[in-house]
Amino acid sequence: MTKDKEYKSALKVNKGIEQPPIVNPHLKKIIKKKTLTAEQYIEGILKGDMSTLSQAITLVESALPRHKEVAEKIIDGCLPHSGNSLRIGITGVPGVGKSTFIEAMGMEIINAGNKLAVLAIDPSSERTKGSILGDKTRMEELSTSKNAFIRPSPSAGSLGGVARKTRESIILCEAAGFNVIFIETVGVGQSETAVHSMVDFFLLLMLAGAGDELQGIKRGIMEMADAIAITKSDGNNVHKAGLARVQYQNALHLFPKQPSGWDPKVLTCSSVDKNGLPDIWNTIKDYKELTTENKYFTIRRADQSKYWMHETINERLKDMFFGNPDIAEKIKTYEKKVINNEISSFNAAHFLLDEYIKKH
């Protein structure tokens, strides 16, 4: 299979059809090729070889036990070389122009002398009908730059699984020398909280005057944003975009201060005529400067690492409990009783816990 056909079929598979790892074309390529050792992968990654990086990420995404073994060694080997990047989460509803923004913003950042990796979080449990995240066909210039690396979302089904793999991919990209990392997500599901917990800076893209109901952003996301960029500020839309900017800036000003000490900014931009993009990049760099000075940057990364350790533990404990066959058949019954006021939430919980502990 040619490289082109392979990517096209990868994209087709990503279009909402359940993608078991075994038919992931990237995976087929690995199995066919002579498998490298973990050390060889690590060596290639540290040299910045994108092909090796790509294969290594495929191993990380794989569910096959023998791949997981190698992947773990690769991650361990890359960990000491990770951390040296700015991790930027980018979200917005379908239609806001995310792909064109990432293309334009990405080229801006690369032309300033950086190496950019673009990852995505789009769990199949939340698959939207909108643009495919990490769609290279819409990021032509960026996808052919030797200083850019673009990867579609892993399709692991559960958000927890996808979040893990994305975080591990970040480690590999950083070890490969990418010093700016975009993590793209859709804005209408649960992914945003996960993304917010793995990035340094959270950028929200919005449209001007689309009407509140059309924005469709999930509640709570606006308060997470370190900056809001009003897109499509060109042609006839410039005035509207400017108005929206003032409105959102006033609104954000009324909100409690961020723990970072940073005042969220609202900016306008156009991916078409490139207006506003340098300002956005400068804003992000200002944020990095402020939070490095007041130590918040490092504290937040430490908190995030601890958070993912605890989150992984909690998810597994819940899986063990709710996956227990005795419990699984009783949950719905107890939920019904609780809703009908036949038993209190707490008594229901304790009956189930006692069952579980007895059999454990």
Add this chain to the structure above:
Amino acid sequence: MTKDKEYKSALKVNKGIEQPPIVNPHLKKIIKKKTLTAEQYIEGILKGDMSTLSQAITLVESALPRHKEVAEKIIDGCLPHSGNSLRIGITGVPGVGKSTFIEAMGMEIINAGNKLAVLAIDPSSERTKGSILGDKTRMEELSTSKNAFIRPSPSAGSLGGVARKTRESIILCEAAGFNVIFIETVGVGQSETAVHSMVDFFLLLMLAGAGDELQGIKRGIMEMADAIAITKSDGNNVHKAGLARVQYQNALHLFPKQPSGWDPKVLTCSSVDKNGLPDIWNTIKDYKELTTENKYFTIRRADQSKYWMHETINERLKDMFFGNPDIAEKIKTYEKKVINNEISSFNAAHFLLDEYIKKH
């Protein structure tokens, strides 16, 4: 001990000193008195007897096993008679005038023919130096009304413990005929998410022009609010309050719609000259009407019941894990390794989980 002295010493104990249930003066009273049976408690509560209600809530708050047994029976007996109330969460930073607001708003509601219970969530883990929640000495008129019942926060230490006891107290108050329930909290800690998960309507009190940094509200709370009331809108402050109202109303308008379909309102009020209080009560009633019509009211209560069942299970699973002595001594070590990039968050989690499963 006279009733007065008893309440005053209860308040003194609540002023931040760890309050083991054994010295809770309410509890002493119970132990001294001839203990009633569960059936007798239930009977008294259903008749609306406030003294019986108060003693029953004390049993609910108690950690003594024999009290827990009786408490469980009382709750089970009251459950079928619960649910018939409007549960309203009230929060705001110290200094916003919460007690005076509750007193004035409470009398407004009682004079309209309702029976009001005022509960509080203020876990000792978050004890603030501000006003004591549920402080009857600041709610003189309300605390002497035969249609009002005021109760300070249980001091159970953990937020989970306090949340449970408050939810159980709600059940008892509703069975006793109280059809409006206020649940008061402080606004700067974790309690708000818990309160939001046990009320129908969330009211946020704010000051006008106090300066953003003085507001001290925790992030995310503004987006939870179904209404914001700008307090102290009297005398020279009327104009400022009016301006703040417009600013906040504009800001809220930019935010995504609430799942309830309700547009959050911003109002002004004065607990001194009583302006604005009827409007707030009407707003709450409008909310009740809208969400009853679109079924959101019932759906939300069902979700909350299920939430507390799951939350209780998750907390217990975590306690079992993190309370395990082998795990407890290793957690800090693994957290350090994770922060220093010596091991990934996920590998750390899995090492700990494997340890736990082996010994389980």
